[in-house]
Amino acid sequence: MSDIDFNARIGRLNERVTAIWGEILDTSELVRAIRGGSVDKALYAIYMLETYHYTAHNARNQALVGVRHAELAPYAKFCFEHAAEEVGHEKMALHDVMSIGLKDHKFDIPQPLPSTEILIAYLYWVSFTGNPLQRLGYSYWAENAYEYINPLIDRLRTTLELQESQLTFFIAHSDIDADHFEEIKTIMRRTCKSEQDWVDVERVMETSLRLTGAMLEEVHREYELYRSGKSRRYAFLDVLREAPALAEA
Known part of the structure; x- marks a missing residue:
C-alpha cells in the first residue's frame, strides 16, 4: 500500500474516532457531571473498578488473536508482545481505587456492570471470530x-484533589500507549491489505468505542443510584464519605 493510500485510510479512522468521541463527550451524563464538578470519590472508585474489570481481559483477548492466527507471523508476534505488555495493568486501576481511602478496608469487588460485561464479551468475540x-x-x-x-482526568484530579500516586493507571498508560499507537499503525500498514480489512477494522473501532461510551453512562447511572440510596451494590464506598482526606497509597 502506498503512503498516500495508507495515510488516507488512517485519516478516515481519525475522522470517525473524533466524530464518535465528540458524540460521547457532548451527550454523556458522566462527562457533564465531571465537567460540572458534581462528583465525589465514589464515582472515581466505581469508574476505576469497571476499568479494572475490562482491563483484566485485554491481555487475554489480545493473545487469543495470536493463538488463532499464529501462521500470520508478524501479526501474531505483535499480538503476543502487546498482550505481554498489558498483563497486570488492571492492578494499577485497583491500586488507584484503594489509594483514595479503601486500602485499610476489606470488601468484595462487585461483578462488572452489564455494559462492562458486554464490552468484555464483544472484545472476546472479535478476537475469536472473523477477520483476525x-x-x-x-x-x-x-x-x-x-x-x-485528558481534560476530564485533569478536571477529576482538580475536583477530587488527587495526587499522581492516585492516578497511576492514567499516568503510566499515557506514556506506554503513545509507543503502542505508533506500533499499531506500523502493523496496520504491514497487514491491512484489502478493502475488507479496513472495513472490519473501522467497524470494530466504532463498535468498541460506542460500547465504552455506554459503559461510561452506566457508571454514572450506578453512581446516582448509590448516592440516592437506591442501590447498595457499592455500599463499601460509604467509608469514603467518612474519610477526612484522600489517603495516598
Missing part, C-alpha cells in the same frame, strides 16, 4: 484516547 485484523480497531482508538479524555 479487526481487533486492531479497538487498539487503534484505545491506545490513542488521551487527547479526548
Whole structure:
C-alpha cells in the first residue's frame, strides 16, 4: 500500500474516532457531571473498578488473536508482545481505587456492570471470530484516547484533589500507549491489505468505542443510584464519605 493510500485510510479512522468521541463527550451524563464538578470519590472508585474489570481481559483477548492466527507471523508476534505488555495493568486501576481511602478496608469487588460485561464479551468475540485484523480497531482508538479524555482526568484530579500516586493507571498508560499507537499503525500498514480489512477494522473501532461510551453512562447511572440510596451494590464506598482526606497509597 502506498503512503498516500495508507495515510488516507488512517485519516478516515481519525475522522470517525473524533466524530464518535465528540458524540460521547457532548451527550454523556458522566462527562457533564465531571465537567460540572458534581462528583465525589465514589464515582472515581466505581469508574476505576469497571476499568479494572475490562482491563483484566485485554491481555487475554489480545493473545487469543495470536493463538488463532499464529501462521500470520508478524501479526501474531505483535499480538503476543502487546498482550505481554498489558498483563497486570488492571492492578494499577485497583491500586488507584484503594489509594483514595479503601486500602485499610476489606470488601468484595462487585461483578462488572452489564455494559462492562458486554464490552468484555464483544472484545472476546472479535478476537475469536472473523477477520483476525479487526481487533486492531479497538487498539487503534484505545491506545490513542488521551487527547479526548485528558481534560476530564485533569478536571477529576482538580475536583477530587488527587495526587499522581492516585492516578497511576492514567499516568503510566499515557506514556506506554503513545509507543503502542505508533506500533499499531506500523502493523496496520504491514497487514491491512484489502478493502475488507479496513472495513472490519473501522467497524470494530466504532463498535468498541460506542460500547465504552455506554459503559461510561452506566457508571454514572450506578453512581446516582448509590448516592440516592437506591442501590447498595457499592455500599463499601460509604467509608469514603467518612474519610477526612484522600489517603495516598
